[in-house]
Amino acid sequence: MILASPPPLVCLDPGHGTPPAIGRQAEPIGPGSGVLKIKDGGGASGEAVVNLAIAKKTRTLLLRRGYRVAMTRTGPVFSYGNGGNIARAQFCNRQHAALMLRIHADGANDRSLRGFATLYPAWHKGWTDDIYTRSLKAARLVQAATVRSTGAADRGLVKRTDLTGFNWANVPAILTECGFMSNPTERRLLQSSAYEWKVARGLTAGSAAFISR
Numbered sequence: 630m631i632l633a634s635p636p637p638l639v640c641l642d643p644g645h646g647t648p649p650a651i652g653r654q655a656e657p658i659g660p661g662s663g664v665l666k667i668k669d670g671g672g673a674s675g676e677a678v679v680n681l682a683i684a685k686k687t688r689t690l691l692l693r694r695g696y697r698v699a700m701t702r703t704g705p706v707f708s709y710g711n712g713g714n715i716a717r718a719q720f721c722n723r724q725h726a727a728l729m730l731r732i733h734a735d736g737a738n739d740r741s742l743r744g745f746a747t748l749y750p751a752w753h754k755g756w757t758d759d760i761y762t763r764s765l766k767a768a769r770l771v772q773a774a775t776v777r778s779t780g781a782a783d784r785g786l787v788k789r790t791d792l793t794g795f796n797w798a799n800v801p802a803i804l805t806e807c808g809f810m811s812n813p814t815e816r817r818l819l820q821s822s823a824y825e826w827k828v829a830r831g832l833t834a835g836s837a838a839f840i841s842r
């Protein structure tokens with residue numbers, strides 16, 4: 630008898646939502662690192678709600694395509710494990726995710742800044758050497774698909790050495806900055822269901838293109 634393997638799983642990680650008392654605690658940015666970073670700075674104003682709304686729509690579309698989906702939070706509060714970015718990565722590791730898709734929105738003092746960017750882990754021996762190449766591939770595909778589906782300004786790919794949620798991940802991991810909450814026009818878009826669906830369609834198409842490779 631041949632047992633069919635289960636469909637690939639996408640781990641969606643809507644950013645923030647950590648209770649402030651926990652969010653202010655520090656954790657090492659990578660295994661064995663002496664560099665500590667707070668678990669959750671809270672994000673841009675209004676961001677946590679938008680991240681979750683986009684994640685839920687993306688979940689709907691991924692399930693429709695036959696993928697399995699796990700989410701680090703499905704409500705306003707993130708409380709898995711000890712509630713940090715290590716916990717978020719470990720949650721997705723434990724699911725053996727084909728992709729960890731971290732969903733965020735940006736904020737800046739310069740209110741004119743706008744557009745969509747995808748972050749991916751820099752190569753670091755012992756931390757990300759196992760996921761670097763595949764994460765970069767996923768970043769390229771998700772960035773292209775979502776710029777296409779939204780018409781957002783293309784801010785490109787950003788390599789990051791300092792993201793705890795990347796450095797603890799053992800599955801390919803990327804982080805999308807879906808727009809700027811600090812830009813009045815983009816904030817209005819990000820808070821509209823129609824635009825959130827456009828973002829979700831791009832995230833889904835990009836993830837599917839990556840997984841099917």
Ligand SMILES: [Zn+2]
Binds near residue numbers: 672
């Ligand atoms: Zn954020």
